[in-house]
Amino acid sequence: MWFNAAMPDTTRPSALGSTGASELFQLLRDGQPRTRAELAAMTGLARSTVALRLDSLGELGLVGPVADAVSTGGRPPTRVALLRSARVVLAADLGASHGHLALTDLLGEELVSRRGVVDIADGPESVLGWVVDQADELLAELGKSRADLIGVGVGLPGPVQFTTGRPVNPPIMPGWDGFDVPGWVRRHLDVPVLVDNDVNIMALGERTRSWAGTDHFLFVKVATGIGAGIISGGRLQRGAQGIAGDIGHVRVPRGEGIACHCGSTGCLEAVASGPAVAAALRREGHDVHTGRDVVELVRRGDVGAIQAVRQAGRDLGEVLTACVNMVNPSVIALGGSLAQAGEHLLAGVREVVYQRSVPLATEHLSIVQSRTGDGAALVGASMLAIHHALSPAALDELAAAG
């Protein structure tokens, strides 16, 4: 439990946002060089507080002086910046059957990455063991060691209690329920480990890379499962139990009587997920099993597949209509395997949402395909880890350990 004790409130964006001291790091995280006076003015923090924090960061080698190109005569004030290459972050995107890893710098830029076939059902020790082994190989590839690592961000394909990093009743992850993921990884890599569900990290990554100015943003993943990541008022909203955005089991009209793997009937996932659309097409004689198979069929111009994907879009639209009226986003980005069917899924979603939502909510609403693509999850996982690693509490811990 010691690792959780070391990261209680700082792991919650709301707690981070409420301490004045965190604002300094928010500013530095953009990579821009600034003077101490600028940092004090921008944050309203005491000069002494700014100096103290910069000293800590300097001692850890995370921040350093930047040469000023333009001299105006006299000794120019020293500007400091985050040294993006000082340490590396491990980002892991684990799916039902894939593992995607990357080492990034402190601004979240990928340095080296690796894909592997991973069966999440093999259980946490096997899958996380693979992650740790691959991390070592990736570090070696960069000429780095475990000592260069500052944090780990992990995305998992199921609900996660964010404050503890433990999966909660994950439907497709046998053996993972309640497993202490941060504790296990930390015992091997000895840095703070942040864990969230895959859709939340995709939402973070998609927003970071493609919608940085958008404060009200929905990311919807349509793949084996269906889920949403919600950014409201500029912050990822996880809800009381960390499961905000779990829209796959909302009932839709067309689902009436159709059994869902969750034990209920009529769920969105039972009619609009990749496997559900594939099953419908199999009944029409096609040999398809996954969302990717369906997308392949759509790309070959199969009319039945196009109609099925468009209908899945309409079903999704029924649920997103409620979401749009509820959270009033300005952008909805669709990602996940079935979203690769491009305009066909989007057309179905738009058809229902634009017809059924309050005009004021849709007037300025864009419904688009994910722009960041596959890499969004890794960017988000990296951001999660960096956000925590550069928080005052984590830096204190790092300084004490060093």
Place this chain on the structure above:
Amino acid sequence: MWFNAAMPDTTRPSALGSTGASELFQLLRDGQPRTRAELAAMTGLARSTVALRLDSLGELGLVGPVADAVSTGGRPPTRVALLRSARVVLAADLGASHGHLALTDLLGEELVSRRGVVDIADGPESVLGWVVDQADELLAELGKSRADLIGVGVGLPGPVQFTTGRPVNPPIMPGWDGFDVPGWVRRHLDVPVLVDNDVNIMALGERTRSWAGTDHFLFVKVATGIGAGIISGGRLQRGAQGIAGDIGHVRVPRGEGIACHCGSTGCLEAVASGPAVAAALRREGHDVHTGRDVVELVRRGDVGAIQAVRQAGRDLGEVLTACVNMVNPSVIALGGSLAQAGEHLLAGVREVVYQRSVPLATEHLSIVQSRTGDGAALVGASMLAIHHALSPAALDELAAAG
């Protein structure tokens, strides 16, 4: 436009929350006396910044020294506190056919109040003229004048663009569309005027008075209209256009083919609002027209009315299921006239939400009747005005004007 220019970003909670200086006022708003050193330590602000802000507040008469009861020898450090009675706030809750006004102190406590019959359809100048006249009478009643007023908070029964305070296509408010409510009121009362929709101010008030520790909270009003106020991550979420929570026109299964006043069919409001339930009971021979009539019938034990209210609860539950999976609140409070039917409406909502939502989302979810009652709207309107009036930008403006 000058009044809007004076309150651009500070009226947005996200902007307020991001400036270190605002934290000082957040602390003072609880009414507790604190030393300057405590305030500096709690906010991480420079002592000089704290001193500067306290001086401004002192000059305005809003903050003052508080006598220390316990002397530990030597000169004890002076503690300062918000002088709650220094100024008054006007809170206005305007409905389709009622106007409820109060003057409160700087902690939102009601000092004097008044109810009136107001027809919102008389248009903004008539209705707001009544507000201004009554404000003068209430001020006189307290032995105060317009100079004692520090801000006005107004709730309106329709969508409001929060950044400008202008109603946007309000269905039951002819003549109000785009009307500059803050400008009109300010021309008469000469203080900042904050305007929001009635459900948002009820959510703020209900949370302030009864659920202060609850960061993920839904307030649902079931009356002539149906709407929700959403508090996520401790903040009221208004969405991109300020209409988050507008759930009255989400389609529900039982609504199929039923025309709604919005021009669409199948809307939640078309089957579960007070007038919709009354209309259904009229078809069974009852002489009822409003939600209040329905509640009266329920209280007399009429089985048909009880069943109709419970069914309205189920319809509401269909939409709230999506909301629960989407925002994952820990408390849903039902208010508005139809919620006065007590357990019957709640039972219908609970029946559907607990059956249909993800178990993890409902395990710790309370669905309850509003505890603050009618007064929630006034508390919320007052909070909105105080939050703004004590923001750094508003205080600067106040100091410049004085």
